[in-house]
Amino acid sequence: MAEWSWQNAAACRGEPLWLFFGSAGERHSEREEREAEAKSICAQCPVRAECATYALSRPEKYGTWGGLNPEERASERRRRQRRALSEMVRIPEDSSRKRCRVCEEVKPVTDYGRANDTRDGLNSACKRCTAAMSKQRRDKRKAAAS
C-alpha cells in the first residue's frame, strides 16, 4: 500500500482515465493531442518522479505515466538497462589495452573515456581523438555561424 501512497498527491486525480489511457479506435492525431494534454498535467505533478519510477519498474504497456508515453518508457527502460550493464562491466587494469577506432593505435584503457552504450563501457575512440573530433565539430559550427 505504501507503494501507492504517492498517488494521493497525483495531479491526475479526478481527471478522466481516457486522457491518460486513450480509448479504442483512437486515431494517431487524436492520440498525439491527448498525450500532449496528459503530459502537460504530468509536468505540473508533484509526484511525477515517483510515478515515472513506478511505471518504469514494471512492464506497464499502456497509458501516460510520469509524463512518458509507452514508447518513451520502453526506450527509457532500455537506456537504464544499458547504463546498469555498463556499470557492471569493470574497467580492466592499466595493463589491458585496446585499439582506437580513429587513430588505430593500441592504447591503455585509461586513454579512453567512459561510455554508456558500448560493450566494454569505454569510448571506441581514444581521448585524444575524441577531443580532436569535438574540436572539429566546434570549429565547423563556428564557421557555419559566422
Ligand code: SF4
Ligand atoms: S505524473 Fe502524471 S500520471 Fe503520474 S501521478 Fe502525476 S499526473 Fe498522474
Ligand SMILES: [Zn+2]
Ligand atoms: Zn585515437
